[in-house]
Amino acid sequence: MAGSEDKAKEIVARYPEGRQRSAVMPLLFLAQQQVAAETNTQGWLPIPVMEFVARELDMQVIRVLEVATFYTMYNLVPVGRFHVQVC
Numbered sequence: 001m002a003g004s005e006d007k008a009k010e011i012v013a014r015y016p017e018g019r020q021r022s023a024v025m026p027l028l029f030l031a032q033q034q035v036a037a038e039t040n041t042q043g044w045l046p047i048p049v050m051e052f053v054a055r056e057l058d059m060q061v062i063r064v065l066e067v068a069t070f071y072t073m074y075n076l077v078p079v080g081r082f083h084v085q086v087c
Contacts, residue, residue, distance in 0.1 A: 004034050008056065021057050024067050028053060028074055042083040044075035 007030055012023045028045060031053060036043025045068050054064045068074045072085070 004030060012057075021059050021063075024053065024057055024059065024064055025071070027056065028064070028068055032074060039078070041081055042075060042079045044078050 008027055011026045011030065012020050015022045028050070031049045032043040032045055034043075035041075035045070035049065050064045050068060051061050053059075054061045057064075068076060075083070
């Protein structure tokens with residue numbers, strides 16, 4: 001999706017030279033939104049998507065996975081159209 005590629009480049013450009021890896025969270029969120037739009041769900045992050053983000057940021061996949069598993073804003077498995085969380 002060309003719009004997503006442009007948005008991803010814009011996000012990475014916000015970070016100073018040598019600090020582009022800091023864009024991992026917004027890129028994961030963008031990827032999850034893209035999956036949501038394509039599947040008409042809340043979105044989630046399949047392993048190939050996280051691998052792609054890791055390649056784009058020159059990071060190890062495990063580092064991207066660590067971020068995705070730490071924050072509850074990322075879904076690692078498919079969720080339905082509505083996702084209710086109770087705290």
